[in-house]
Structure formats: C-alpha cells, structure tokens
Amino acid sequence: MSEAYTAQELMVTAAAREIRDGELVFVGMRLPILAYGVARSSHAPSARALFELGLMRDVPATAFLATMGDPPNVAGALWATRMSNVMALLAQGIVDLGFIGGAEVDRFGNLNTSYIGGAARPATKLPGSGGGADIAILSRRWVTLMSHERRRLVDRVSYVTSPGHGDGPGWRARMGLSGGGPTAIVTTMAVLRFPEEGGEAYLASVHPGHTVDEVLAETGWALAVAPDVGVTPEPSPQELAEIRRLDPQGFWTARR
C-alpha cells in the first residue's frame, strides 16, 4: 500500500463516492461520518445527513466526532428531534442511502452483528442491530464497510441481523421488504457490488496494493469477478485533506 494514505482513508473515499448529490443519507457512525463529509466537500454539496438518535444536518460538524451524539454534531443541526421522527423518514422510503457497519457478511449481503455460533450458546456475542436492521430493510439502498477477512466474508451468515438479498434475487420482494437492499460492500481490500436485481456480490474493484487473488483468498465463498474489474481510485489530495480535517488525530483512520 502507498504510504500516502491508510486503508481506512481509502475506504472513506470509496464510501463517499457512493453518495450522490442531493441525497438523504442515513449516516451512522465511524468511517461513514467521514465519508459524508468528503462527499459534501466534493461531489455531493447538497446531500443531507440523518442520524438515528434524532438529528438532520447539512454541513458536517466543525469538530471531531467519536459518536453521532457528540455535541458538535448537534450544534448547527437542521433538526434535533426524537428517533421515531427520523425513523419515520426511513419507513416512508425517502432515505436514499444508508451505511451499516458489519461484523460478518455473506455472499447475498446479509449482515450478522448479533451472534457468532448460534443465538442459544453463542461463541461470540456481538453488540446487536442498533439501527442496522432498520436501515437494511427500509432504506432505498445501503452500503456496508468492513475489514476484509475470510472469517468475516462468509458463504452464509448463521444469524441474519440486517437482511441483504436473503437467499438470492427476488427474496426481498417475496418477504415484503420495502427498500432495495445492499449495493456495495467496501472492505479494506476491495469494493464488492451487487447486480441491479439483487443476488450475489461480485468483485468490482481492488484497492491499490492488493490483487484479485488476494481478495479471493480472503473471501469465504467463490467470489465472482467482474469482467471489467478495476482498481479502486485512490483518495485525492482534497479528499485526504477533508478526512484529516474531520479526524485530525486519526481516531478512525488509523494514523495514530
């Protein structure tokens, strides 16, 4: 990997490019907070952000955020309210894009953030859904970010906290899920995408410094590779400057 930026910084800019101008974005926490700031400062100057604890913003907070509830995220907000009002927008289907952090994801984009090894006697108890399941079911589309490890990108998750495309194309419609489901998985090595009609993730681009073979070796299923698989664009100097303005100590971007 280049010395010029960290894997997390590349993930931030890859996530930022998923945000289109004018969109209403359910931002969440950690890297997506930075991705929203990068998108606003570059190609999506009129995007708006929602935070599930009860906030809407346009410009990013002027100081570092370790959580969405840090006071700088409230100062200058467009709306400070209750969670159910923000969830109302999600339930109406007018949130364009959501971000969800994942612990374990499968080939259909289903996320497990609850139990590894079964709910009855879990080997690992993960924190749970938070707003993840709500975003996964109700937002028009969503993107997840995670570390690219074979134990995290699995054939099928053992517990579906936040449903992706279920067992394949058509599953969401059959189950009555209103949103469109996952469109991308941004990892520390690559960007995986899903077909328009849903279904199974494929390798869309590999980050600089990594190879297709390396990605396949760290993926727990036979990952399809796009015929035009490319290299994920590197962060621009302007994007890196924005990330470092929002996260000056590298709290989220591992420059500490």
Add this chain to the structure above:
Amino acid sequence: MSMAEAVERFVPDGTQVAMGTCLEPAIPFAAGHEIIRQGRRGLTLIGPISDSLFDQLIGAGCAERVCAAWVGNVSEGLGHCYRRAAERGEPHPIEIRDHSNFSISLALWAAAWGAPYMPTRTLLGSDILTTNPDLELVDGSVRIRPVQPDVAVFHVQRSDPAGRAHAWGPLGITEEAGLAARRVIISCEQLVQPEVILSDPNRILLPETKVVAVVHEPGGAHPSPLQGFWRRDHAAYRDYAARSRTAEGFSDWLEEWVLGVPDRATYMARASRAELAVRRHLLSVPVDYGDE
C-alpha cells in the same frame, strides 16, 4: 432527593428500568452506578443502544434480562461484560431480547399509547423476529408487543423541584420511554426555579405527574456528553474498554470508579478535567409566549 434515596425507593430488585434513551448523550451513569452500589439484582435493562452503562450493570451482576438494540462501547466496540454473560454465563446468565433501534422505540410507543401492539415493516426478514418472543409476524407485517418500564431514568440539563424537566439536543427514545414508564426519575445538571422552566413549556420533556424523584446530580452523565455542559470523555470509554476486557480488570475498574466511590460528587472530583467542560456556548434566541 439524593440519588441513593431515589434508587432505594424506586429501583428495587426485579425492576424493569429504561436508561440511556438519548443513545450516546445524557446517559444517567450516576444512577446506574448507584444501582450497582446498592447491589440490585434481577433487573431488566431497557434501552436503544447502551454506550457502556448496560455493560457495567451486567458485569456487576445487576441484570437478568436485556431488552435493547445494541449493547457495547460505541467508540471502542464490543461490550466485554455483555460477552462474558452471554457466552459463558458470567457472572450469571442473562436473557437477551434483541430489538432494532426502531423496534424498541415502537415497543415503548405501544406501551405509551396503551396499544396492544405496533404494526411495522421493520425487522421483516431479520432473524431478530425468530429469537425475540415479543415480536410476531402476522399477515406479512411485524407486530411488536408493548414494553412498559417500571421506571425510566433520565439525565437532563435542568429541572425544577417538581420534576418539570427541560431537555434539549437529540432525544432518541426518551419521550416514549417516559410516557410508557410507570415512574420517572429525573437526574439534572441544574436544579432551577419553576419560573425558568415554565417560561418555555414546549421544552418540558414529560408531564410532571410521571416524575417521582428529582435528583440534582451535576456531572451525572459522565463520561457521556451533555449538550451545553459536557463533552464526551473518549479517554474514559477507552480506559473502560481496555480494563473490562477481563473479569479481573472489570472488578478493578468497578472498585475504583463505582464501589469505592460514595457518591457522584466524589466521582466527579476524580473524573472531571477542565477540557471536558463545554467552552463554546451557543444560546438559542428566546421565543415569545405572549398571550394578550
């Protein structure tokens, strides 16, 4: 009323208690720590996410059930006490009723409104439906049974002695938790005269008839932030995450910050640092309630 008296009177063993309802801000840590000091057992913890407070109560053995969307440490990750309880039954097993943030809100609204259930499309296709008995799939939509806390505890910016509380910033699920709860304990940063509160009735959080105790507890939300007063103490969360990784480390932490501390004033004398106090104050413009 002191926090010790409020907990003694209104949070007995077996209570279903809602806390941390604003999500990351305004978490009533002082109340939680007093619950631990008084050795409560058999509590049901109700909340959306819990930024470390539920983890502490579970580690201290106070809880038998968790009814929440997420339990961990928001800036640091996993809840280590929660893991030990769920994976190994230490210090004792807990029952987990998983929710999403939206579904726990709806469960509280159902109780607040006296509704038999709340219908929703969230959780369709999620395994949470199969592992939480309070959720039922009927004719293609989800029915969420009411969740009624015995008591809800909130830390707010200011209250008067009668329990008319002003809270601002994002409220999370505070209103539905307060309306659903049989009783509410208000912990406040500032105890003010009724005239201050009644000058702005739109900002009053809940009907005073719900409130059974008002505790003047400055710093009662530390290490969580409180708009206008306190920044989040990220270092305290990091320290807790590191030390709670083992049961022994958690015991040491608990002794230092909870069991060995008589009250919140003593705690804040140790925990408070100058940089945690909000320095950039941003006052809203008063509104006019003029009437004739």
